[in-house]
Amino acid sequence: MKQEVFGEDNRDLSRREQxxxxxxxxxxxxxxxxxxxxxxGQLYGIMFFEDRPMTLEEMKNxxxxxxxxxxxxxxxxxASKMVTKLPKKRERKELYAVETDFFEAFRNFFSxxxxxxxxxxxxxxxxxxxxxQELSEAADTPEEERMYCLRDLEKLQHAVxxxxxxxxxxxxxxxxxxxxx
Numbered sequence: 001m002k003q004e005v006f007g008e009d010n011r012d013l014s015r016r017e018q019x020x021x022x023x024x025x026x027x028x029x030x031x032x033x034x035x036x037x038x039x040x041g042q043l044y045g046i047m048f049f050e051d052r053p054m055t056l057e058e059m060k061n062x063x064x065x066x067x068x069x070x071x072x073x074x075x076x077x078x079a080s081k082m083v084t085k086l087p088k089k090r091e092r093k094e095l096y097a098v099e100t101d102f103f104e105a106f107r108n109f110f111s112x113x114x115x116x117x118x119x120x121x122x123x124x125x126x127x128x129x130x131x132x133q134e135l136s137e138a139a140d141t142p143e144e145e146r147m148y149c150l151r152d153l154e155k156l157q158h159a160v161x162x163x164x165x166x167x168x169x170x171x172x173x174x175x176x177x178x179x180x181x
Contacts, residue, residue: 020049023045023049024042024045024046024048024049025042025045026045027041027042027044027045027048028041028042028044028045029041031044034109034110034113035113036076036077036080036109037073037076039063039065039069039073040073040076040077042063043059043063043070043073043074043077044077044082044083044098046059046062046063047059047083047096047097047098048098048100050098051100053086053090053095053096053097054095054096054097055090055093055094055095055096056070056071056074056093056094056096057093059073059074059096074096077098078096079112080108080109080112080113081099081105081108081109081112082098082099082105082108082109083096083097083098083099084096084097084099103179107173107174107176107179110173111170111173111174114166114169114170114173115170117166118163118166118167118170121159121163122160122163125156125159125160125163128156129153129156129157129160132149132152132153132156133149133153135149136149136150136153
């Protein structure tokens with residue numbers, strides 16, 4: 001890919017590079033749908049089609065972004081396991097490679113996001129449900145308050161079932177159970 005792939009004046013792009021621009025944009029839009037920064041989605045798309053490890057400097061030139069923004073984007077993609085830092089270097093510069101297997105990228109991205117949701121919600125459910133149970137059983141709790149507590153506990157018990165199911169889904173996702181199709 002040539003420098004400034006997403007600039008307005010792209011007469012220097014090859015026909016292949018021109019054809020890939022909408023695909024890279026679609027990847028960026030898709031990642032944006034799931035909470036990833038649009039620019040980081042573009043970076044992922046560019047790296048996907050580059051088919052080689054890249055340095056931050058190379059990414060910066062392709063994206064026409066500051067090195068600090070590029071570094072932040074790469075760290076964000078690494079946190080989602082969509083990009084990895086390679087142990088080897090090129091001219092003393094770190095090299096990064098993109099995950100090109102969409103099944104693996106999906107598995108990594110969603111299992112991390114969903115596991116975070118499960119952990120946050122289960123921690124809250126555990127503490128809130130115990131206290132609501134105590135409040136509903138306390139002798140000095142007014143009857144109307146007790147009824148609200150019981151109703152809320154019922155809703156939260158349903159949430160526990162959902163998060164137990166979601167944990168099984170994530171476990172299966174991490175083990176690759178759903179990719180046998």
